[in-house]
Amino acid sequence: MIISRIIPVKSAVYKTISKRAEKLDGFVQWKPYHWFAVWVLMSSGTSAQQGILNRYSYWSMSQAGIGLTTLLIVTLIIALLLKKELFSFSNIDLRPAHLFSHFIFAFVLFLTGWGWINGDYFTAMKSFLPYVLAYGSVLLMYRLNVDEIPEKGYQPGKVYIAFCLLLALASSALGVIFDDPVISAASMVYVPFLVVAIVFPEHKRHIQRIRIYPIFIYAMFVSVRVPWLLIPLAILFFSLRTYNYFRYNIVYPTFSVDHD
Numbered sequence: 001m002i003i004s005r006i007i008p009v010k011s012a013v014y015k016t017i018s019k020r021a022e023k024l025d026g027f028v029q030w031k032p033y034h035w036f037a038v039w040v041l042m043s044s045g046t047s048a049q050q051g052i053l054n055r056y057s058y059w060s061m062s063q064a065g066i067g068l069t070t071l072l073i074v075t076l077i078i079a080l081l082l083k084k085e086l087f088s089f090s091n092i093d094l095r096p097a098h099l100f101s102h103f104i105f106a107f108v109l110f111l112t113g114w115g116w117i118n119g120d121y122f123t124a125m126k127s128f129l130p131y132v133l134a135y136g137s138v139l140l141m142y143r144l145n146v147d148e149i150p151e152k153g154y155q156p157g158k159v160y161i162a163f164c165l166l167l168a169l170a171s172s173a174l175g176v177i178f179d180d181p182v183i184s185a186a187s188m189v190y191v192p193f194l195v196v197a198i199v200f201p202e203h204k205r206h207i208q209r210i211r212i213y214p215i216f217i218y219a220m221f222v223s224v225r226v227p228w229l230l231i232p233l234a235i236l237f238f239s240l241r242t243y244n245y246f247r248y249n250i251v252y253p254t255f256s257v258d259h260d
Contacts, residue, residue, distance in 0.1 A: 045113025
């Protein structure tokens with residue numbers, strides 16, 4: 001981090017800011033680390049709808065006002081649910097009822113981005129299919145607790161990861177069939193990370209990359225159509241990194257893994 005060079009840990013300024021950073025601990029209780037997934041799911045609906053209306057719609061700021069306003073309202077609602085632990089992205093349960101709740105959650109966010117006033121819900125549902133498959137392929141990898149994974153070898157093993165790979169491939173294929181280059185390309189870029197975890201010798205860093213990079217990948221591809229998404233993403237990302245640096249002297253969120 002650049003700020004770590006400007007304000008090193010042993011400096012008096014760092015110690016002063018570090019004490020003030022403690023006041024932000026309450027903000028973290030609203031689970032801001034999970035907001036990235038919420039924002040990508042919602043903006044995916046906006047991106048998909050713009051693709052339906054205009055196949056060649058890219059880098060459009062026309063929906064920035066309503067998009068960011070809706071994003072703020074949705075974030076407040078979801079943050080409340082996360083804080084009260086009425087919903088969670090961790091401790092993923094494979095029971096059908098739990099997975100169905102995630103399906104409904106993702107669809108509501110997608111439909112919110114799509115636009116409730118648009119009555120073509122059949123088209124919205126069809127467009128949602130490749131996105132929910134991609135969501136599932138990423139979500140299921142968060143069932144694996146990185147802290148409990150040994151350096152070499154991981155459970156439940158490569159068959160579990162292969163299932164996530166099939167979901168990602170199906171997502172990309174449906175994206176091609178539905179003429180949605182955003183989700184088809186994003187899922188295909190995610191696929192190699194799963195392939196590496198299956199083909200190469202089992203190692204903890206493969207799982208770390210599978211958990212770190214997909215949200216970034218999908219966010220960047222969705223931002224090609226809705227670039228206003230980059231604004232809250234950048235603000236939250238660098239704010240959390242700065243908070244963690246001054247609060248705990250760590251760089252997080254990060255794109256690096258333990259062995260990079």
